[in-house]
Amino acid sequence: MPALRLPDKQKSYSPFVIESRIPKPEELVVLSKRLLDSTITIGKALEGCTKKWAFGGDVAEVISGVNVEPDHVTILTTKEGCDEISGKLSRYAVVAPAMAERKLAREAKIAMKPHPVMIRSYMAQFNIDGSVLDVHGDLQIRVGEWEWGDPLDYEPDFVYVVGVKVPVIPLQMKSEIYNGLGWRDRAAKIHEAVIRSRHKFG
Amino acid sequence: MPTVLPPEPMADVVCLGVGYMSGVIAAELSIAALNNQVNYKVVAITKGPYWDYVNDFSTTKYDEWGVGLGRKYDSPLPLQSATIRNTPQQFALPVRRYTMPIQYHALGHGVGGAAQHYGGTMGRQGPWGYKQKSLTDTKYGTAFLPSINPHNDLEDWPLAYSDYEPYYVDWERAHGLCGNYNGSTTNSSSDMNYPWMSQNYPLPPHPLTPVAQSFQTAAQSLGYHPFPHVSALASQPYTNQYGVPVNPCVYDGYCGGPCDYACETGAKANAAYRTIPAAMKSGNFTLVVNSFIFRLNVDTTTNLITSAMYYDAQGNIHTQPGKVFFNGLWGYNMIRTMWLSGVGVPYRWNSDPTMVSGSLGRGLTNGYLPYRGTSVSASLPNVGGNSYPAGNGSGGSVDIYDLMDDNFDHTGLNFIGGSEIGAGGYLGGGPGNITFAGGSSSANMGATFKATQKDKYLPSKLSLGSTPFAHDLPTTDNYVDIDPHYTDAYGDPVARLTYDWTPNTYNGATYLANKVAAIFTKMGATNVTVGSTVNPGAAHNDWWGHHLRGGCRIGINAASSVWNKWNQCWAPYFNIFGAGEITNTSGDNVPSGTHVAGAQSYVAADGIRKYLALTAPGQLT
Numbered sequence: 001m002p003a004l005r006l007p008d009k010q011k012s013y014s015p016f017v018i019e020s021r022i023p024k025p026e027e028l029v030v031l032s033k034r035l036l037d038s039t040i041t042i043g044k045a046l047e048g049c050t051k052k053w054a055f056g057g058d059v060a061e062v063i064s065g066v067n068v069e070p071d072h073v074t075i076l077t078t079k080e081g082c083d084e085i086s087g088k089l090s091r092y093a094v095v096a097p098a099m100a101e102r103k104l105a106r107e108a109k110i111a112m113k114p115h116p117v118m119i120r121s122y123m124a125q126f127n128i129d130g131s132v133l134d135v136h137g138d139l140q141i142r143v144g145e146w147e148w149g150d151p152l153d154y155e156p157d158f159v160y161v162v163g164v165k166v167p168v169i170p171l172q173m174k175s176e177i178y179n180g181l182g183w184r185d186r187a188a189k190i191h192e193a194v195i196r197s198r199h200k201f202g
Numbered sequence: 203m204p205t206v207l208p209p210e211p212m213a214d215v216v217c218l219g220v221g222y223m224s225g226v227i228a229a230e231l232s233i234a235a236l237n238n239q240v241n242y243k244v245v246a247i248t249k250g251p252y253w254d255y256v257n258d259f260s261t262t263k264y265d266e267w268g269v270g271l272g273r274k275y276d277s278p279l280p281l282q283s284a285t286i287r288n289t290p291q292q293f294a295l296p297v298r299r300y301t302m303p304i305q306y307h308a309l310g311h312g313v314g315g316a317a318q319h320y321g322g323t324m325g326r327q328g329p330w331g332y333k334q335k336s337l338t339d340t341k342y343g344t345a346f347l348p349s350i351n352p353h354n355d356l357e358d359w360p361l362a363y364s365d366y367e368p369y370y371v372d373w374e375r376a377h378g379l380c381g382n383y384n385g386s387t388t389n390s391s392s393d394m395n396y397p398w399m400s401q402n403y404p405l406p407p408h409p410l411t412p413v414a415q416s417f418q419t420a421a422q423s424l425g426y427h428p429f430p431h432v433s434a435l436a437s438q439p440y441t442n443q444y445g446v447p448v449n450p451c452v453y454d455g456y457c458g459g460p461c462d463y464a465c466e467t468g469a470k471a472n473a474a475y476r477t478i479p480a481a482m483k484s485g486n487f488t489l490v491v492n493s494f495i496f497r498l499n500v501d502t503t504t505n506l507i508t509s510a511m512y513y514d515a516q517g518n519i520h521t522q523p524g525k526v527f528f529n530g531l532w533g534y535n536m537i538r539t540m541w542l543s544g545v546g547v548p549y550r551w552n553s554d555p556t557m558v559s560g561s562l563g564r565g566l567t568n569g570y571l572p573y574r575g576t577s578v579s580a581s582l583p584n585v586g587g588n589s590y591p592a593g594n595g596s597g598g599s600v601d602i603y604d605l606m607d608d609n610f611d612h613t614g615l616n617f618i619g620g621s622e623i624g625a626g627g628y629l630g631g632g633p634g635n636i637t638f639a640g641g642s643s644s645a646n647m648g649a650t651f652k653a654t655q656k657d658k659y660l661p662s663k664l665s666l667g668s669t670p671f672a673h674d675l676p677t678t679d680n681y682v683d684i685d686p687h688y689t690d691a692y693g694d695p696v697a698r699l700t701y702d703w704t705p706n707t708y709n710g711a712t713y714l715a716n717k718v719a720a721i722f723t724k725m726g727a728t729n730v731t732v733g734s735t736v737n738p739g740a741a742h743n744d745w746w747g748h749h750l751r752g753g754c755r756i757g758i759n760a761a762s763s764v765w766n767k768w769n770q771c772w773a774p775y776f777n778i779f780g781a782g783e784i785t786n787t788s789g790d791n792v793p794s795g796t797h798v799a800g801a802q803s804y805v806a807a808d809g810i811r812k813y814l815a816l817t818a819p820g821q822l823t
Contacts, residue, residue: 020254031445163404
């Protein structure tokens with residue numbers, strides 16, 4: 001074959017294209033392998049669970065397309081569900097189910113004023129191959145000096161994670177909670193994911 | 203003179219092109235957790251842009267003229283084309299436009315490649331397909347194949363279906379394929395007739411249409427084994443093994459048609475929205491866009507490739523060095539780039555099939571039906587439809603594998619293999635559901651055309667149609683080489699395709715059309731009509747369809763194939779791998795070649811890992 005022949009003048013070809021810039025890594029929604037593997041393990045272990053449960057927290061948002069960076073796995077269920085899940089995941093148990101109450105690191109911002117956010121639940125904790133799993137039964141939220149809210153209830157959406165069908169807290173519910181707490185940045189991330197999916201909430 | 207820039211930083215793996223196959227290599231090699239925490243540096247180069255489905259497609263795709271006719275998302279022909287002819291004696295002419303009757307399917311452009319605009323239809327190749335040469339010789343005698351396929355050049359694959367099966371699983375999980383097994387009654391590894399599965403598809407099939415359900419019932423009553431059509435359009439929210447979330451299909455109707463509508467939600471699987479995001483997130487991956495690869499540099503003492511050269515959008519020349527190169531370019535460009543670089547052994551045609559030589563470019567085949575084939579048509583008077591909501595990929599339909607491969611006795615027949623038969627896909631194809639201009643018949647213009655549109659979107663009765671055909675077989679007369687007359691925008695010769703359909707396609711059609719007619723009749727259809735037999739050679743290929751494939755065979759024999767079983771180039775060009783080669787597919791009337799090729803990309807990823815672990819360059823065994 002002929003050796004490389006360089007053209008005698010600069011040639012460029014610029015077809016008209018509508019193009020986007022290459023996204024930065026932080027703009028891409030990807031669940032880390034460690035949390036992904038844990039999510040699959042949990043999903044398989046809880047396939048026969050009789051009580052209502054769903055992934056909550058940031059993992060649920062990532063697998064629903066929201067650009068957040070989770071560091072642990074969260075499940076929301078009922079008190080009875082927490083006991084059932086604790087039985088199914090007993091080999092991973094770290095903290096046995098018990099009532100727990102704590103203050104969230106982030107405050108609510110309502111009417112331009114900050115308020116502490118407390119949660120309480122019947123809670124158990126697990127270590128799933130290196131990933132922390134918090135299971136909350138009948139989780140309640142209290143903002144500032146207001147009353148405790150009702151235990152969170154929901155009808156889950158479903159996501160297939162590498163073929164394992166898992167329930168997740170609906171984005172609409174999370175968006176409402178974030179807006180209620182004044183966490184507009186988090187609500188905006190959900191809004192962006194919903195826009196990209198071109199699906200309505202739920 | 204163009205500005206020749208200093209070499210780019212050394213990479214462990216350089217991907218040529220950023221389509222489906224390169225996406226897998228990029229993800230598998232760049233994610234340290236998949237490589238014992240080794241941070242392989244991967245660079246991938248594409249001549250087109252990065253596409254964001256929201257910014258680029260969600261509003262601009264609703265442009266029938268620009269997308270359907272202007273092909274604004276597709277590979278620009280003024281940049282590069284190919285020439286085509288039917289026989290080695292003809293003068294090949296270049297493809298100048300993408301619209302019929304000269305051309306129909308366009309090649310892809312940019313990240314995601316052709317899968318940005320394809321139909322998303324999938325389907326595994328069964329066990330017979332991988333060993334069809336030896337199985338045919340054993341069952342029907344060694345004289346049979348040459349008798350039905352003049353200048354026959356069929357070969358077995360180097361691996362069996364059982365070897366590829368786990369790689370199929372990886373591919374299906376990565377891209378979120380929808381379906382429910384493939385019709386195997388036992389689903390065991392002893393089933394040689396159907397593509398049994400160790401794992402079901404990761405997503406459920408799309409909802410079946412009434413026609414599909416009718417087909418399913420009829421097929422079952424005739425003893426066939428129907429299953430939902432396999433689609434690469436996500437039917438549900440999904441997250442793949444790389445942690446990349448996927449939006450489900452919105453059935454927007456602007457999807458299929460002439461297979462050119464990019465997806466506005468990323469539900470249509472391709473590298474840009476399944477594998478490349480994970481690679482980009484890894485921190486070990488560099489994406490180079492709007493850059494045209496024109497040469498591979500080879501060390502003449504070692505025959506190893508040292509670097510790839512490309513033009514950027516300003517015409518500057520870049521050099522990308524690497525340890526391993528993965529050729530993920532579209533078929534003809536895969537061949538052309540190697541040919542122009544002196545990598546591989548170019549195929550030399552001869553009218554005497556015993557005198558041909560070389561492998562690069564050998565064995566061009568077609569995964570698509572003859573332009574005119576024996577057809578069967580019917581009416582379903584009591585079933586209506588709605589053409590507005592639609593996904594493509596034949597989602598919603600039902601298939602059978604019972605009339606393909608060697609799943610029926612071919613004794614006394616003049617063909618091998620057969621066709622996947624299906625019915626019931628979503629009606630809608632967006633504006634593509636309206637016949638585009640370009641044809642010359644009265645049905646495509648004027649009052650006749652308008653009349654046919656009246657009942658187009660909410661039809662009260664449906665038509666059934668099928669043009670089944672047996673798979674195309676490789677011959678020594680169909681091949682790719684380098685055109686001596688025409689060049690690309692930069693002055694390099696374009697690929698020349700010499701191709702015409704082989705008799706197997708036509709002969710199979712005659713037999714299969716009657717089988718399809720029987721199913722249609724069982725469905726309660728009326729006016730079931732088998733068209734006149736179209737004999738071999740009655741129509742000639744005059745289009746550069748994207749289902750032309752092959753020419754860079756994976757095989758056992760270095761004299762007639764380019765890649766070995768690890769998808770590594772045969773000696774002495776040890777450090778280039780490739781995938782997407784589908785010369786010897788058992789075929790069907792849907793282009794499942796992508797699915798067959800996809801499994802190879804995972805084989806190649808394993809091969810590259812093995813190669814990088816070698817202490818000295820060499821052939822993998």
